Amino acid sequence: MRNFSTQIILILTVVLLGSSCAQKEKPEVKNYWLKAGVTYEIFVQSFYDSNGDGIGDFNGVTEKLDYVQELGANAIWFMPIMPSPTYHKYDVTDYKAVHPDYGTMEDFKQLLEEAHKRDIKIVIDMIINHTSTEHPWFQESKKGRDNPYRDYYVWAQKDTIADFLNKKVITLDSDNIRQWHDPGFGEDYYYGFFWGGMPDLNFDNPKVREEIYEIGRFWLEEVGVDGFRLDAAKHIFPDDRPTDNHEFWKEFRAKMEAIKPDVYLVGEVYDKKEIVAPYLPGLPALFNFDFHYTLLESFKEEDGMLLAKKQKEILDFYQEITPEFIDATISSNHDQPRLLNELGNDPQKYKQAISILLTMPGAPYLYYGEEIGMKGLKPDEHIREPFLWEEKDKDTGRASWIESKYSVDGEVEPLSLQRNDPKSYFNHYKTLIALRNSYPALAIGELVLPENEYPKTIMAYFRKTGDQEIFVVHNIGKTEVSFDIPKGFNEVIFGLGDGVNTSGNLTLGANSTRVYLKD
Secondary structure, three states: OHHHHHHHHHHHHHHHHHHHHHHHHOOOOOOOOOOOOOEEEEOHHHHOOOOOOOOOOHHHHHHOHHHHHHHOOOEEEEOOOOOOOOOOOOOOOOOOOOOHHHOOHHHHHHHHHHHHHOOOEEEEEEOOOEOOOOOHHHHHHOOOOOOOOHHHEOEEEHHHHHHHHOOOOOOOOOOOOOOEEOOOOOOEEEEOOOOOOOOEEOOOOHHHHHHHHHHHHHHHHHHOOOEEEEOOHHHOOOOOOHHHHHHHHHHHHHHHHHHOOOOEEEEOOOOOHHHHHHHOOOOOEEEEHHHHHHHHHHHHHOOOHHHHHHHHHHHHHHHHHOOOOEEEEEOOOOOOOOHHHHOOOOHHHHHHHHHHHOOOOOOOEEEOOHHHOOOOOOOHHHHOOOOOOOOHHHOOOOOOOOOOOOOOOOOOOOHHHHOOOOOOHHHHHHHHHHHHHHOHHHHHOEEEOOOOOOOOOEEEEEEEEOOEEEEEEEEOOOOOEEEEOOOOEEEEEEEEOOEEEEOOEEEEOOOEEEEEEEO
16 A cells, blocks of 8 residues: 555645646747847848749748748848849839839738738838939929929039038948048939939928838838838937937837837937937837847956956946837848858857857848858858858748858758758757746846956856846857856756766866756
């Protein structure tokens, strides 16, 4: 009888422990959009070609929405989708249409509908700082000083151009020496911050602002997108008029929220935090370029706390402006060399960089193809090469608009081969996104830096929210180091590389990471 009772107790104990372990292994997965959700950046032209013309398209993205969902992303940001004479489409010719290479507006609306069924939000690139020189507004504007569209752009008369030529300085955004351009008829010059094919709109003209607000209404109300990524947000007005820039974006936000109260707006303000922060009242989400560059610097210098301290400094600084800000963190995007190239094609270092991105605070952006280790260097076309879905002879959806130079078979393993490899880049991304979406502290928790000192190559930080606390530690150096971990952190919920914990003393290998949940 005693043996039977003991067996029953043991069985119940095992069942209960098993149930408890199962709950720990599979915590509830949540969607933290807008504040801390994961957004997947797609260049449609290179993503998936559904009709065999060599160019990715909307229907191709629709076919791959289950893949985006499988990866764990909560939203998609589309690089420009409007008609344009260039491959990148950052010079728009029609703000209320889609590029015919990508499909029809009905195709795009079908994509939206299918994305929303999967609880995936859609954000589109909105390029309002400038248009194409082929836009009908500019074609009218250049006809003469009395044309009704003349004041839609910024013009300088030929006899005063000398006063303007050196007015603007070169910034991080532009490599142009001269930003005033001769349209070819020898009378006046127009202003184009980025290059001559992109004339800047004149936002001192109320008619221009109303045109832009109507364009926003069209996409939010008639088409149904969830928000906008605002290109070149710092350059609506000249650099010597920052207050006017700030006020414009407040007005823009108010106009968009009147149409769609939960509209998502993320701005590209490519500068240091002191310049970026004042844009927050108008653009509640801003890209954190400092994160990208400091991440790379940390690896180069093998200075573990460099990024953690920088991030804490930025978050505290933004908090003083508004507690409602959204920190859009990035490890790469369409303007920068692919992250794997930046890290010397080191697989372990690459995995660790992503481990840092996805365990830090913020609303991270993932650039398409990074999750399979795509490669790419300047010029920009080769940072935007076609996604590798299958091995080349089987890849019927691979775009071919450009001959890939870096992301080629033999250099990058296609998704189909990575899916079944637990050690692949794809499964590394997928695991970390699921981890982030499963532990509130990792998604929306406060960033707290440790008080005690660690070896130089150690990056350590706490993430805290409610009754959950997580300790994250990375050794970004080339050799293993040993140190004591805080008491009460015994459960490892994620590990990368080598590490041995002996009674609270952790020996962590080169480019290795541990994430602990507090008991």
